[in-house]
Amino acid sequence: AWMDADFRRQLSAQRERVEDAFEFEGRKVGRGSYGQVFKTKPRSCADASAGDYALKQIEGSGLSMSACREIALLRELKHPNVISLKQVYLAHETRQIWLLFDYAEHDLWRMINFHASAKKCNSQVSLPPNFTKSIMHQILCGIHYLHSNWVLHRDLKPANILVMGATSPERGRVKIADLGLARLFHQPLTPLTEIDPVVVTFWYRAPELLLGARHYTKAIDLWAIGCIMAELITDKPLFYCKQEEDIKTSSPYNRDQLERIFSVMGFPSQQDWRDLPHLPKYGDLVRNFGTGQQYARFSLGRHMSRSFGMSETSSEFRLLSRLLAMDPLRRPSAREALED
Numbered sequence: 509a510w511m512d513a514d515f516r517r518q519l520s521a522q523r524e525r526v527e528d529a530f531e532f533e534g535r536k537v538g539r540g541s542y543g544q545v546f547k548t549k550p551r552s553c554a555d556a557s558a559g560d561y562a563l564k565q566i567e568g569s570g571l572s573m574s575a576c577r578e579i580a581l582l583r584e585l586k587h588p589n590v591i592s593l594k595q596v597y598l599a600h601e602t603r604q605i606w607l608l609f610d611y612a613e614h615d616l617w618r619m620i621n622f623h624a625s626a627k628k629c630n631s632q633v634s635l636p637p638n639f640t641k642s643i644m645h646q647i648l649c650g651i652h653y654l655h656s657n658w659v660l661h662r663d664l665k666p667a668n669i670l671v672m673g674a675t676s677p678e679r680g681r682v683k684i685a686d687l688g689l690a691r692l693f694h695q696p697l698t699p700l701t702e703i704d705p706v707v708v709t710f711w712y713r714a715p716e717l718l719l720g721a722r723h724y725t726k727a728i729d730l731w732a733i734g735c736i737m738a739e740l741i742t743d744k745p746l747f748y749c750k751q752e753e754d755i756k757t758s759s760p761y762n763r764d765q766l767e768r769i770f771s772v773m774g775f776p777s778q779q780d781w782r783d784l785p786h787l788p789k790y791g792d793l794v795r796n797f798g799t800g801q802q803y804a805r806f807s808l809g810r811h812m813s814r815s816f817g818m819s820e821t822s823s824e825f826r827l828l829s830r831l832l833a834m835d836p837l838r839r840p841s842a843r844e845a846l847e848d
């Protein structure tokens with residue numbers, strides 16, 4: 509062993525062990541594709557008032573690529589609307605890695621579903637009037653910070669927008685996270701669809717990604733924020749598309765998802781999206797949709813006004829339609845969206 513045995517023993521004796529610091533037996537609250545998460549309280553009662561924590565046991569053992577990326581990324585980031593890594597525990601005996609976060613009671617996916625179901629049995633659990641505006645402002649602040657540091661999220665969706673609960677000093681604050689897919693770990697080779705009930709959704713995927721764009725961009729995150737904004741206003745995923753049973757081919761092209769987008773937005777003309785013909789899957793698009801004449805009468809304004817009574821002259825509609833520009837070059841930056 510390259511380290512002196514005595515010195516190793518000394519280090520090991522000093523190292524704080526996660527099981528000594530936190531009570532987490534039987535308190536699992538979820539599984540990400542990156543590992544499992546426990547809701548926990550510090551054992552030392554003094555800190556108990558400091559609220560709850562989320563302990564994440566990273567999947568696999570040793571310093572995997574993803575563990576390294578998550579730790580390296582999160583330890584550099586510090587913003588009120590981005591999840592903050594409080595502590596890293598390395599259990600040398602089991603080569604287990606534990607990450608400590610502040611516990612967030614809510615996430616937008618559950619809040620929207622709770623509100624939608626409450627509306628169905630028409631009890632008036634309505635989201636406070638400025639709820640959507642506050643959530644949107646906080647998401648844009650967090651994403652502006654990430655984009656300023658050249659961090660792209662790549663998988664923005666309601667489930668990744670956490671909201672601190674009433675017991676937290678940061679009550680109502682948005683924490684942008686990346687919880688990964690709900691996926692049984694230790695089964696890396698199982699196709700996605702066999703793993704978790706919530707299959708990968710393409711509802712928040714920008715059209716350029718569905719047409720084979722090779723690189724993620726900031727504009728792709730802004731499209732997803734537009735989808736989240738519409739869902740906060742209407743309680744329904746804007747580009748809801750039923751999930752195919754069989755696992756998708758690895759191709760990014762998803763005809764059903766594109767069909768849904770066109771039936772809301774209309775079909776992009778040459779004027780709307782100059783670079784469209786240069787996308788890798790443009791040939792598939794023409795083969796499946798031709799000139800898109802069948803979508804000529806559809807538009808976001810028509811959809812939002814007819815289905816949800818939203819005025820096309822309102823400021824929220826103007827922001828929504830800018831975020832959901834089909835041409836990524838026409839979408840606002842996070843800063844421009846914040847100013848709007």
Ligand SMILES: Cc1ccc(-n2nc(C(C)(C)C)cc2NC(=O)NCCO)cc1
Nearest residue numbers: 540542574577578591661684685686687
């Ligand atoms: C492998 C890996 C997994 C998650 C992250 N990640 N990225 C972020 C952003 C919001 C800063 C982009 C946040 C996280 N990680 C988490 O949110 N972890 C909490 C429970 O999994 C990074 C890397």
